[in-house]
Amino acid sequence: MKKTLLKVHGSGNTFYLYNSENEQEFDWVLLTKWLCKKENEGGADGLLLVVPSQSADAKMRVINADGSEASMCGNGLRCVARFVCEKLGKEEAIIETMKANLHVKKEQSLFEDLPTYAVEISPVSFLLNTLPMQYKNQTQIQHETIKEFHPSIEYTAVSVPNPHLIGIVDVHYIQNISHQQSLAEYLNGENEYCIDGINVSYVYPMKNDTIFVRTFERGVGFTNACGTAMTASALVSKQNGIVNSAEVLVYNPGGFVKCKVSQKEEQYQLTLIGNATVVAEYGIEIEEHQYKFVSRKETGEQIQYQRCIDYVKKETEVVLS
Numbered sequence: 025m026k027k028t029l030l031k032v033h034g035s036g037n038t039f040y041l042y043n044s045e046n047e048q049e050f051d052w053v054l055l056t057k058w059l060c061k062k063e064n065e066g067g068a069d070g071l072l073l074v075v076p077s078q079s080a081d082a083k084m085r086v087i088n089a090d091g092s093e094a095s096m097c098g099n100g101l102r103c104v105a106r107f108v109c110e111k112l113g114k115e116e117a118i119i120e121t122m123k124a125n126l127h128v129k130k131e132q133s134l135f136e137d138l139p140t141y142a143v144e145i146s147p148v149s150f151l152l153n154t155l156p157m158q159y160k161n162q163t164q165i166q167h168e169t170i171k172e173f174h175p176s177i178e179y180t181a182v183s184v185p186n187p188h189l190i191g192i193v194d195v196h197y198i199q200n201i202s203h204q205q206s207l208a209e210y211l212n213g214e215n216e217y218c219i220d221g222i223n224v225s226y227v228y229p230m231k232n233d234t235i236f237v238r239t240f241e242r243g244v245g246f247t248n249a250c251g252t253a254m255t256a257s258a259l260v261s262k263q264n265g266i267v268n269s270a271e272v273l274v275y276n277p278g279g280f281v282k283c284k285v286s287q288k289e290e291q292y293q294l295t296l297i298g299n300a301t302v303v304a305e306y307g308i309e310i311e312e313h314q315y316k317f318v319s320r321k322e323t324g325e326q327i328q329y330q331r332c333i334d335y336v337k338k339e340t341e342v343v344l345s
């Protein structure tokens with residue numbers, strides 16, 4: 025049977041988006057693993073499934089490239105936000121995710137007329153059992169060195185609600201990925217700290233309102249960008265005086281986003297703002313777990329996004345050179 029998929033990205037974090045009226049229509053794990061193979065049209069970081077919701081305008085499910093399911097995806101939610109808003113002819117909507125119903129909204133373009141969406145990132149918790157993570161008998165890890173990980177990098181563990189470990193580093197650890205890679209591979213394999221794995225981000229403070237973030241994603245590996253990681257990094261940077269503005273500009277290898285961080289009655293309120301780009305529409309033939317792309321129609325949006333990337337390259341030259 026022939027189906028249609030969109031290839032989309034937020035900050036170069038690339039997904040296939042599939043809209044289904046039936047949440048059980050296919051084996052999503054098998055489909056995602058096939059779609060994410062590099063040899064199949066360049067692969068992707070995961071599948072965004074948009075299905076009907078009982079409590080919101082639509083429900084989003086996120087399947088990582090390795091078939092594991094994530095509770096949340098910030099870059100993916102922006103793409104889903106655009107899809108749902110355009111489908112319903114609305115400027116804002118509520119999207120059901122695994123742990124919360126989240127508000128999403130069309131925003132003023134961040135660059136030229138790049139389609140831009142703002143999404144709520146919630147719930148936020150620093151309690152290790154919400155990740156889950158275990159370290160000695162601690163209930164939190166907040167901006168502290170973990171000798172088992174590195175002698176001087178300060179780490180924070182936070183769930184938003186998917187799990188993140190954020191290290192504030194000097195530029196050497198952005199330019200040379202080997203420490204981050206070995207730590208992330210260790211924490212995403214069999215280990216005593218994170219039984220379900222964890223997204224590991226290294227953050228380099230660029231200015232008092234700007235950071236650079238590189239993320240090794242659970243279930244994927246190094247990605248161009250991870251939306252929840254960038255938002256969690258903005259929060260950690262704000263909390264520890266690394267940045268001092270309510271809106272943080274976050275560069276990443278795939279582009280940039282803005283993250284708003286505020287606090288109301290002990291609760292953090294986080295908003296992620298960035299592009300929601302549709303690269304192409306694909307026709308796929310699906311027969312009993314056999315998949316084959318049968319058509320591809322480019323939207324042309326990637327040409328404009330490339331101009332954004334060229335701009336980001338100039339802005340981050342000092343970090344990545």
Ligand SMILES: N[C@@H](CCC[C@H](N)C(=O)O)C(=O)O
Pocket residue numbers: 037086088093094095096097098099100186187223241242243244247249250251252253
């Ligand atoms: N790229 C995403 C996060 C995707 C899920 C992550 N790999 C996990 O397993 O938690 C984002 O933009 O937030």
